[in-house]
Amino acid sequence: MERHEPMLSQLRRGVLEYCVLAVLRDGERYGYELVAELGAADGLLTSEGTIYPLLGRLRKDGAVATTWRESTSGPPRRYYSLTARGYDTLERFGGEWTRFRDAVDAILGTGEERWTPSLRSTSSSST
Amino acid sequence: MDAKSSQHLVEQYLKELRAASRGLSRGERRELAAQIEEHIRAALAIMPAPGEAGVREILERLGDPEEIVAEQYGPHGARAGIGAQAVTAIVLLLVGGFLAGIGWIAGVVLLWTSQVWTRREKLIGTLVVPGGLFGAFFVASALLVTSVGSALADRSPAASAARTRRCATWSRIAAAAPRRSSRSSTRSCSRS
Numbered sequence: 342m343e344r345h346e347p348m349l350s351q352l353r354r355g356v357l358e359y360c361v362l363a364v365l366r367d368g369e370r371y372g373y374e375l376v377a378e379l380g381a382a383d384g385l386l387t388s389e390g391t392i393y394p395l396l397g398r399l400r401k402d403g404a405v406a407t408t409w410r411e412s413t414s415g416p417p418r419r420y421y422s423l424t425a426r427g428y429d430t431l432e433r434f435g436g437e438w439t440r441f442r443d444a445v446d447a448i449l450g451t452g453e454e455r456w457t458p459s460l461r462s463t464s465s466s467s468t
Numbered sequence: 469m470d471a472k473s474s475q476h477l478v479e480q481y482l483k484e485l486r487a488a489s490r491g492l493s494r495g496e497r498r499e500l501a502a503q504i505e506e507h508i509r510a511a512l513a514i515m516p517a518p519g520e521a522g523v524r525e526i527l528e529r530l531g532d533p534e535e536i537v538a539e540q541y542g543p544h545g546a547r548a549g550i551g552a553q554a555v556t557a558i559v560l561l562l563v564g565g566f567l568a569g570i571g572w573i574a575g576v577v578l579l580w581t582s583q584v585w586t587r588r589e590k591l592i593g594t595l596v597v598p599g600g601l602f603g604a605f606f607v608a609s610a611l612l613v614t615s616v617g618s619a620l621a622d623r624s625p626a627a628s629a630a631r632t633r634r635c636a637t638w639s640r641i642a643a644a645a646p647r648r649s650s651r652s653s654t655r656s657c658s659r660s
Contacts, residue, residue, distance in 0.1 A: 389531060391531060419506065
């Protein structure tokens with residue numbers, strides 16, 4: 342399916358950091374692993390590098406912590422893990438997201454029932 | 469040969485990244501460069517045959533350095549956020565010296581609290597720009613104050629006595645000098 346990049350980039354910007362936190366909930370990851378996992382989710386990550394300034398900010402905000410671990414190949418890697426604060430943020434986002442998604446679905450008619458032109462005809466018939 | 473050009477590609481990319489992230493703080497900039505380097509290393513380690521094409525693919529997937537910075541720090545990086553503060557800082561730094569000197573100080577404060585410039589640029593802005601204009605203004609005003617001051621002092625009786633002494637000195641100096649100049653200097657003394 343064809344992607345509408347400008348639309349997506351706005352949405353992605355809003356949710357990407359919570360997706361990062363969600364991946365880290367399952368355990369610590371190093372940068373490349375995180376990118377690979379998020380990249381596997383359709384449309385979530387177009388430029389892989391954009392994850393790194395985001396990780397930097399999450400670390401600064403205290404939602405994510407970094408530790409250095411030896412790697413089998415080459416120099417040590419920085420691993421990112423979820424902090425208690427990050428966990429709280431993720432929990433709260435989960436609740437907000439469900440409400441938000443339901444509200445948008447209800448308006449677009451993209452939830453349980455798909456949007457159809459009949460939506461327009463029902464509103465005009467009521468007047 | 470291939471390894472060399474691969475390395476060159478990576479270095480070129482990191483160079484572009486450093487340029488794109490100029491608007492970030494020093495810590496953010498270093499962290500970002502280290503993260504990206506690590507990513508490239510990790511990606512290369514996984515590749516079965518990481519040749520030049522492999523490196524190109526990794527860098528392409530990472531995305532344009534400008535875009536990486538812009539995604540988090542605004543459309544053109546924090547640098548593009550030249551707002552009212554930055555403009556005011558520039559104006560005050562350039563002409564603030566004429567506002568009783570305080571304008572320039574305010575300019576320096578705005579400069580250092582701004583996110584737009586790097587530490588090095590701020591240092592240059594503080595030292596170079598006012599060193600030129602503020603310094604020049606300072607010297608000019610000092611000259612003005614002394615000349616106005618001496619002109620006022622010239623009207624007092626004590627000053628006229630001092631002037632007589634000066635004239636006498638001048639005459640003595642002039643006497644030692646060629647005729648023409650001595651005449652002109654004595655004339656100006658006698659007239660006053």
